[in-house]
Amino acid sequence: MEFSALDITPVVIAFSPVPAVKRMFAIDDTGTFQIVMVPSGADHRPALERLQRCTFCYDICKPDASCDQARPPPVQSYLDAAFLLDSSRHVGSAEFEDMRHFLGALLDHFEITQEPEISLTGDRVALLSHAPPNFLPNTQKSPVRTEFNLTTYNSRQRMKRHVEESLQHLNGDAFIGHALQWTLDNIFLSAPNPRKNKVIFVISAGETSHLDRDILKKESLKAKCQGYALFVFSFGPTWNDKELEDLASLPLDHHLVQLGRVHKPDHTYSVKFVKSFINSIRRAINKYPPTNFKTKCNRLSSTNSRQPSQQLRSFVPGPHRAALKHNALQKAKFFQDKKYVSRVARNSRHNAIRNFTRNTSHTFKNGKKVIKTVPK
DSSP, X not given: OHHHHTTOOOEEEESSOOHHHHHHGGGOSSSOSEEEEOOTTSOOHHHHXXXXXIIITOOSSSOOGGGGGGSOOOOOOOEEEEEEEEOBTTSOHHHHHHHHXXXXXXXXXXXXXXXXXXXXXXXXXXXXXXXXXXXXTXXXXXXXXXXXXXXXXXXXXXXXXXXXXXOOOOOBOOOHHHHHHHHIIIIITXXXXXXXXXXXXXXXXXXXXXXXXXXXXXXXXXXXXXXXXEEEEEESSOOOHHHHHHHSOSSHHHHEEEEESOOHHHHHHHHHXXXXXXXXXXXXXXXXXXXXXXXXXXXXXXXXXXXXXXXXXXXXXXXXXXXXXXXXXXXXXXXXXXXXXXXXXXXXXXXXXXXXXXHHXXXXXXXXOGGGTOOO
């Protein structure tokens, strides 16, 4: 993925079969990633000639016909994808405009179906902005603004026009976990003819609210257990490593890109990285959920079966309110007041332990007895 994003052409010269490398190189749909097989005892000159013709001297304007043989055959494997765009106060106006252009470039890599409501082929894409102003957990307010759902548009051009003309900066507090929860319960479940591959792209510019951390960890695990691939872009100068690791799917180097400040060179890298990532989804390079998630998913299922659910109203922009009205009464799960109190208590204990660690460290430096500083 990094080779593809950096325009580097890897070449593997192999003297025995390398099926794993061949499988991984399938993420490159241009055919430029080369595996040169040189069987033992065979004439190596044809392989080296092909390396010269299709790699060293490859003419992108007039490619040799034999080089196309290395191009992986297309696969009929389609995606339902949702973008969760950070529109919080973490994002400045200039950064938000950069994100707008970045999102438009990402849309170019999807094969959008012309009949999103009835067709079984083609990709479908939804866009949601999170962090509307004045949102608080455990209320009837929605944590997202639904720009368009999976069946609203039937072309990339219409989606990109919406991004350019209708996308607005919300400037509220970030509640990524609640936005993820709303997306799972309202966007994917309400769309007919679901695709086999389900992907959620999270574009984040900073840490989520402290009121959201528990729900973020829970909902990201739930999404992974339900077979969603979670890809995370982390922009901006501040982030929380643990939060990003909890959010992104595994392996992290396939699903997490941290870019610091948003600027155009990073855009090019990210867009090309996503192109190869989408190819990896279509070709089932990774498993969703991973095989080692079975225990975590079983534990989550037993916990969810004991918790009640609430209804949530959708915050939908005026022109699309009618089209998305059926989403407004979908059920969404929120943590209860008692769980919030419990979390506050846990945080208090955490702070006490952290302070105790600092005190004992200071005491050691001054040669005092540690036993006198230990709180009961």
